[in-house]
Amino acid sequence: MGGTPTIQYVIHIESYVSSSSSEAQQAASVDAIAVLLKNDLLSLETLVREMEMYLTTTDNIIRSRGILLLGELLMRLMSKPLNDTAISSLIEFFTERLADWKALHGALVGCLALLRRNTGTGMINRSQAKAVAESYLKTLQVQSLGQQDRKLCLQILECLLDRYRDALFALGDDLVYGICEAIDGEKDPQCLMLIFHIVELLAQLFPEASGPLENFAGDLFEILECYFPIHFTHPKSDDVDMKRGELSRALMLAFASTPLYEPSVIPLLLDKLSSSLPSAKVESLKYLSYCTLKYGEGRMEKYTKSLWSALKDALFTCPQSTLSEDSDPIDGLGFHESEIMTQALELLQVLVRQHNDSFLSLILGDGDISTFLNSFSQFDDFNSLSTQYKQRLHAVGHVLSVCIKASGSSCNKVFESFFPRLVDALRLSVENSHGIVHSALDANFNFGALYLCVELLAACRQLVVSSDEVASAHDLACDSWCQILRSFCTSLCNVFFCLIRASCVESTWNAYVYAAVKGLEILATFPGSFISVSKLMYENILLTLTSIIESDFNKKFLWKAALKALAESSLFVNKYHEDEKAASFNSIVKRKIVSLISSDDLNMPQSLKLEAIFDIGLTGKSFMYSVVSELEKTISANLSEILVHGDRRLAGLTPGLLECYSNKVLPWFHGNGGADEVSLSFAINIFTKMENNSSLSLEAKGKVFCSMSRNIWLSSDFPISSMRNVL
Structure with missing residues (x-):
């Protein structure tokens, strides 16, 4: 549009206020005027003077469009400095227009734009903010407005509470009452997000136990409680779950914003735990965890018995989804954690830590848990255990684990109460089987x-290695649980060895195998200052697990568990610098696992050999360099043997090694500083030997060539000249 800036902005004003203009034309007009103002081609004072007739006319439509235009322009000028005089005139104008309900939308936009301005660009002062709030409370009936205007009203409230608290404090009861009126009955999700945050900010404005918020706490909670749990009956978009989660968290923050809500919140959440809807149970548990922390020990003490009763019901009766026999081990019982159990355990952890002695006494003295533990001898045979019994066992194990991980003192109490008799039951099982457990004798073994x-071993190890407790490692090492564990360490190892030997002879239940291997892994990875197993016992553990990798690859569950245990052991010796254990690990595991690369044993599938090598190798650089060196030597020797003698057996195995080198070794180099010159030369030699090797299929050559070329480029600054040689 041609003409001088003056002519341009007048035309744009007229276009915007014209009832014949489309939304796109109006937006273009606002943008055009905003550019003139930002570039100082037009002053705000000149603009307002030119717009005076549109801002004050008795024509409701034109006046509302004029006021909205000015408000929209201020939204676009948030970062443009304005002097105090301009700010004062503008905020006074828009504050007065809050009473002009036919032009209200523009007034709300203008007020919000001015309230959001920052220091350095010109912002309203305390008295002006108070005037906006007073006009708001006096003139606006928020819930009678449309969604867009309600949202603007709530955004203004949010902004006032967030940025102008000093100005609002003196309004006291009038402010709280006005907020109750403004938010009561809201249903729009976007507006609800604002409402929940407003309630949270209101608690920050009046944090005192007695004051304006106390007078209306019941009214505010009555407004809030109808939204719990958050539930959408008419989804409007694909991201409903995300919005539900955001709304749920905002409501939770509002619930926990002040202890004044505690007498209403906790009974509501406890009541909702009995709901038949799993989502309501999950939300209740999540809110209870958060509110418990916020309200504090003093206020929550009176609820401990009710909370433990509700937690027991949630933990012991909630269904767990089961895994198939082919699935990887999760907990030995074949259960996935349900969301209810996950949230219940989080709440339990909060309560045990907050009310350490009193809540732990409830658990240790619980009759249902004691009765269950005393029933072990009646249900020894894993095959005879009902799903309900397994779920109860799963839940009790998790409850005791949470207690142990809470602190050294709670760990002492759990171990003193339960651990000796659990180990005695295991030793009795082995003695009854004369030291050998067969599948036919499973009924004699106390699963x-x-x-x-x-589970208790895993929990106390977690206590030891957790960041908070490591700092007081010396004190923990002197605790009674540590003394108890030391006294039983050898017995436990022998029980676990016994179970693994049985599983290698006959097919036994995966749950026994998982527990035995996990037990050995835990005992082998305690830091030495706690319950370090003897050097001989540690090496026996490594020999047993390594033997499984070499010989029991046809037992998938056992093999996977042993591989995981060895990888964890490797990570442990590297992380905690256990030099003696590292030496044993290298001499036993490293030597045997690396030798699998060049092994002539064709019984073990090559894919499993490579899986074992790399799962453990990736846990430490020195181990991985040994793997790379042995792999390169084996590949080079194989290619030479194939080329000279045409060995078909090696021709079938070597492509797998080449693919492994390309897809695992070279990317590993890429993540660890790039390949060295020796490895790059080796890669070039591979291409040369493959090119001249007629025993390798064209398909194998092409596959390896493409993969290796790509990964060489990723793993190093490969010289262009070298790549030309390869090509």
């Missing part, structure tokens, strides 16, 4: 005691 022993 419940085995499962809980391993």
Whole structure:
């Protein structure tokens, strides 16, 4: 549009206020005027003077469009400095227009734009903010407005509470009452997000136990409680879950914003735990965890018995989804954690830490848990255990684990109460089987005691290695649980060895195998200052697990568990610098695992050999360099043997090694500083030997060539000249 800036902005004003203009034309007019103002081609004072007739006319439509235009322009000029005089005139104008309900939308936009301005660009002062709030409370009936205007009203409230608290404090009861009126009955999700945050900010404005908020706490909570749990009956978009989650968290923050809500919140959440809807249970548990922390020990003490009763019901009766026999081990019982159990355990952790002695006493003295533990001897045979019994065992194990991980003192109490009799039950099982457990004798072996022993071992190890407790490692090492564990360490190892030997001879239940291997892994990875197993016992553990990798690859569950245990052991010796254990690990595991690369044993599938090598190798650089060196030597020797003698057996195995080198070794180099010159030369030699090797199929050559070329470029600054040689 041609003409001088003056002519341009007048034309744009007229276009915007014209009822015949489309939304696109109006937006273009606002943008055009905003550019003139930002570039100082037009002053705000000149603009307002030119617009005076549109801002004050008795024509409701034109006046509302004029006021909205000015408000929209201020939204676009948030970062443009304005002097105090301009700010004062503008905020006074828009504050007065809050009473002009036919032009209200523009007034709300203008007020919000001015309230959001920052220091340095010109912002309203305390008295002006108070005037906006007073006009708002006096003139606006928020819930009678449309969604867009309600949202603007709530955004203004949010902004006032967030940025102008000093100005609002003196309004006291009038402010709280006005907010109650403004938010009561809201249903729009976007507006609800604002409402929940407003309630949270209001609690920050009046944090005192007695004051304006106390007078209306019941009214505010009555407004809030109808939204719990958040539930959408008419989804409007694909991201409903995300919005539900955001709304739920905002409501939770509002619930926990002040202890004044505690007498209403906790009973509501406890009541909702009995709901038949799993989502309501999950939300209740999540809110209870958060509110418990916020309200504090003093206020929550009176609820401990009710909370433990509700938690027991949630933990012991909630269904767990089961895994198939082919699935990787999760917990030895074949359960995935349900969301209810996950949230219940989080709440339990909060309560045990907050009310350490009193809540722990409830658990240790619980009759249902004691009765269950005393029933072990009646249900020894894993095959005879009902799903309900397994779920109860699963839940009890998790409850005791949470207690152990809470602190050294709670760990002492759990171990003193349960651990000796659990180990005695295991030793009795082995003695009854004369030191050998066969599948036919499973009924003599106490699986419940085995499962809980391993769960308690895992929990106290987690206590040791957790960041908070490592700082007081010396004190922990002197605790009674540590003394108890040391006294039983050898017995436990022998029980676990016994179970693994049985599983290698006959097919036994995966749950026994998982627990035994996990038990050995835990005992092998305790830091030395706690319950370090003897050097001989540690090496026996490594030999047993390595033997499984070499010989029991046809037992998938056992093999996977042993591989995971060895990888964890490797990570442990590297992380905690256990030099003696590292030496044993290298001499036993490293030597045997690396030798699998060049092994002539064709019984073990090559894919499993490579899986074992790399799962453990990737846990430490020195181990991985040994793997790379042996792999390169084996590939080079194989290619030479194929080229000279045409060995078909090696011709079938070597492509797998080449693919492994390309897809695992070279990317590993890429993540660890790039390949060295020796490895790059080796890669070039491979291409040369493959090119001249007629025993390798064209398909194998092409596959390896493409993969290796790509990964060489990724793993190093490969010289262009070298790549030309390869090509």
